[in-house]
Every structure is written in C-alpha cells, then in structure tokens.
Amino acid sequence: MARVPVIAGNWKMYKTIGDSVDFIKKLIPLVETSQPKVYLAVPFTALKAAADAAKGSKVVIGAQNMNDATEGAFTGEIAGKMLVDAGAQFVILGHSERRQLFKETNEIINKKIKRALSVKLQPILCVGETLQERENGKMEEVLQEQLSKSLDGILSAQLTTMIIAYEPVWAIGTGKTSTPEDAQAMHHFCREFIAKTWGKETADQIIIQYGGSVKPENVKSLMEQPDIDGVLVGGASLSLESFVKIVNYSSD
C-alpha cells in the first residue's frame, strides 16, 4: 500500500483567530487538487474557528499539545477530548520545544499518546537529536530511546494510525536543514526500528515526516527520498505563499 504524503504546518504561538480563518479560506482553493494531505496545527484559541473554516475541505485541523489526563484540576491545561470537541483531528506530541522548554519526558509523551488515541485524535510524535548528541554520534541511540519509550505499549494497529516526525533539533528554526541523504538515513533508521519492534507491515504503512527549516526551495529534494513521507513545517507555514508552494512542491 502506497503511503499518501502528509504536509503539516505547525503555527506554534502565532496567529489570531482572524488571521487563522483568513489564511485557511485562502488556502483551501489553492491546495484542493494537491496530492499530499494538508494538515495545520493551529493555536488552541483558533481551533474551533479554524475547524469550522476548513469543514468540507481537504485541510485537516489539529492542535500542538494536550494534557495526558481525561479531565481534572489542572489549571491552564487542555484535555484531548476538548480538542476533539473544538474540531481537532490530530495533535502534535513531544515537539522538541515541549521537551526542552517545558521539560516533557518520553514517559509523559507516552501517556499523552495513549490518551490522544483513546479519544481518536491522531498523534504526530516528534523525535530528533540535539546538535551535541549528533556531534557525539549518538543520533541513533537517541532516536531509538525516544521511539521505544514514547511508544511503549502502543499496538501495531494503533501505530499505523499515527505519524512520526523526525525533527533534528539543530535544524528547527535555524535555517539549517539536513541534507536529503542524511534525513533519509535517519528516516530509514526509524522505519527499521519500527519494523524490528512492531513488524514490517506496520513499518511499511507508517508516515514518517521530516521537520526542520523546510522551505519551498528544499522540500522537493527531501520528498524524493524513499523513507520521507511528508514534512512538518514551522516558520515557512506562516506565510500562505510559501506553505502553498511546499504543499504543491511536485507541480513546480
């Protein structure tokens, strides 16, 4: 079964409700016939309006984080079922900014993934090494640990509904991108690890995205790699023009 690529924008802490709706209304006709699936992870406050604006189109709206509990006295937190209620269909979990700035561990991310799956939200699990880990030659070790701990107890049938995003931390928001060959090698490593742990069929089905300074200029060479099934785009997803170019990379 061929893997349908997924191109996702991660707006991080940018855009008001008005900006989001305006962007989505303009985006819809420009990506209608594109081959990849189109996802947008918007701020919590814009979720409902974004999901309403995207209704009936190919644009899929999701969130950037959630709490692992069903509900409770957790001031300021948001539960998975609230995201679903607001119209989210997916959620980014374990982004390196969450890991580094908000001290999220693989164990917490594992709980979040399980909760997301239980409310039928599709998790996008982010993994990736820091510059120091890369310089010490620890990339594979780090990826293996992140994958095995974050995905502990996840069944094959659940894993195939998820997306993995390989995002080397040193490439996020820095303008530095992996070379396509290097990104391919890391993606291949992730897929092989999944094959060893959950079986080849699962590994063949799962979407593995690349993230880290993806731009209209480099998306094609990344997407041509056999194990790269999509991209997770931060900065370049904030501009309609560059995001549309990225989604429609193959028609350039």
Ligand code: PGA
């Ligand atoms: P970037 O961010 O494209 O701005 O490097 C990617 C991400 O954080 O997912």
